Each structure stands twice: as C-alpha cells, then as structure tokens.
Amino acid sequence: MTKQNFPNNSTVAPLPVPTTCGNCNVEERWFLHNVRHRGLYRRLCTNCVLRLHIQSFCPTCLLVYNPTPPPNAASNGLVSCFKCYSYSHNSCVGVNPSHPYHCPLCVNPNTPLFSLKKGREVGLGNEESRVVDMKAAKVLLAAAKIAAGTVTKAALAARVEAERRAKEAAFTRKRAREALEHVAYLTARNKLKKKDGLQFPSNGPGLGYGNGINRGIINALVWWLQLCHWRRRMS
Template sequence: MVQQEDEDHPSEAVRCAICDATRPFILHLIPYRGLQRHICTACVLDSHPGSFCPICFDVFLNNPPPPLLCLLCLKCPSISHISCVPHPHPSSYLCPLCSNPNFTFFHVTPNANNNTIEINLHLAKQLVAAATIAFESINNAAVMARINADIRVQEALLSKAEAKQVLDRLNNLVTSGNGTGENGRHEAKGCSSQPSDADD
C-alpha cells in the first residue's frame, strides 16, 4: 500500500514531463528529447515499444526473443511473446495498446477511503520494467556522453598540436626574415665604409 499525493496540491516534483499529469509516488529519470526528464511509469512504457513484452513485461531492450517465439504488432514496434498471447494467435496481431484505444499502462485506482494505492504483481512487473528501461537509457546516455567527451578531447589535442605547428612555422619565418635583414644591413654598412674611387 502506497500513499498517493493529494491531487488538490500537486507538486512539480511528481509531474510527468510527457503527459503532464500527476502520477502516484514515482517518476523515472530518463533521457527525453535531449534532456534528462522525470517521466511516469506509463509514459516510459508507452515511449519504449519493442523494449519489453506488453503482456508479461519481460524486458529485452535490444535483445528481443527469436522470431519464432514472438509476435510483432501490426501498428507499432511492440514485440510480444507467443506464449503470452492467447490462442489462437491472430494472423494480424495488435499489441494491447494498439488493440484497445482505452488501454493504458500502469493503470491504478486509489482507494477512496484512505487515498492509497495497492501495488499488485501485475503493476509491480510494469514498475520494474519501466525502472529497468530508465536505468538502461541513462546508462547508455552516460556511455555516449563519455565517448563524445573523449572525441572532443582528442579533437582539442589535435587542434592544439596543429596550432603549435603553425606558430612554430610562423616563428621560423620571422626569425629567418630578421636574420636576412640584419645581414643585409651589415653588408650595406660595410660597403659604405669602404673608400670610394672618388676619394682617391
């Protein structure tokens, strides 16, 4: 049993970034449109079709079951275990979300007497699936951020080395030019100090 927040005084901390509705007691931190956002369990599952079986909520992310053991939804990327779909299997399979316009993941009804929510096994599986997807998404985002940071560091080091080479070449040209000028001036001075034929 979990106490739900008073709906008359919702907090920004419990507002989903996708559906903008206040959902009970938990939001998942997950990358969404390039930012880290807090998203409710239902929206995490809605936005990651193909990452889990929408019937048993077994999470497989990028490792779906073999084709012979799963059914693909006709309308979305959702993948269901054949063993989870009631027999007989339809020739044009639709996942629960596509087959029922009123379907929603993590559908809970607070107790009218004490405003609590009972988490049964079915809801617990959905909660765990959403948390697993959120964790993997954050982990993948962190890995990509490290890779991008390493690339930027290498690019910066390469640019620094190239800039140093340019400065070295420029310094060499300046030094070489100054040397030629001094020699020229000394030669000119030496020539002017020699007696001319006119003095004789």
C-alpha cells in the same frame, strides 16, 4: 544611487522538482522517471514510459528486451502486433494467436498499464493508502529498466562526443604549436639575415654563416632552430 544590503546568510532555493508527467500532464509525485526521449530529457510517468517505448518490452509478461527492439523477432519466437508493432513471446500469446495479432495494449487502449490499489481493496486499515501489488511492481520495474536504458545510451553518446572533441582539440593545439614554432623560426631567420647576411633555406633551418659574427652564437641558434624543426616533424 542607494546601496542595497543583502543578508550574508541567504541560501539559494533549490529548483522545483516536476510533479507532473511531461507527456500526459498527469500529477504523479512518487513514480516519475528520468527519460531521454527523442533527444530531450523528460520526466515521465510509468504509463507514458511504456507507451512511448512499446517495442522495448513484451506487453503480456513485461519482460524488457535487450537490445531494443529485439533483432530477428520472427526467428527468436516473437509475434509482432499488427497495430503498434510491439513484440510478444509465443508463450505469452498462446498456441493459436489471432491473425492479425493485436497485443493487450491495443485491445484495451484506455486501460492504464500502471495503477495502484487503495488500502480498502486489499483489506488494509488505512483505506486511502495506495498499495503496490505484484502486477504494479512488475510494470514499475519494466518502466524503470527502460528509463535507465535510455539514460545509459545518452551517457555513452555524450562520452563518444566528448572524446571526439578532445581529439579535435589536441590536433588543433598541435597545429597551433607548429605554427608558432614556424613563426619563431621565420622571425629569427629574418633578424639574422638583416644583421649579418646569413642564408637559410626557406623551409627550415640552415647552416650558412656570415662574416663578423660569433660562431658559437650561430651554432647555438642553428641548433635551437633544428631542434624546433625536428620536434615539429616527430610530433
């Protein structure tokens, strides 16, 4: 067998960062959000974050609801979309909304929510640069809040699960310690019974003495067995 020599100064290459949306596969290098959706961690573009969490914000003013979806939508002055079940403010839909009401996202389903203008559209010197205007900034902020909320909920759920497992582990350790103490007690009892004919109750330490054995050793052993039994009952 030939021995392969590897350089000592070799470094591990970092994992590649996804540059495409995990839902629509659109290449987006700068505005991908870390989202937990349906139990999976994904990197999604701004449009997909909003489309997949349609009940988390107002489609008109882009205000993110907390909690999501908002409880008692009708009593809180919200209008539900007939098609996608999103919630819009009464002040956003106007005085006389259509019945049934359709939100702007359903009226124009092919229009992207998040789009950047080019430099020539806003009069910049670099015509190919992309500009984040006020509308795009509001859309980006709403998607970022929703993505952060999903990760926060996932972290809380993971913490609750970790605490539950820690309690189960502590209870299991306690039962194992009790079992070991009981085995040690049974072993010591059987040895004394074979050696000197001591009589102990079957469920715990006793105070019976045999003949021909040092009373001090018996007292120390019985005290230790009683201490183990007391610790098992108090823990």
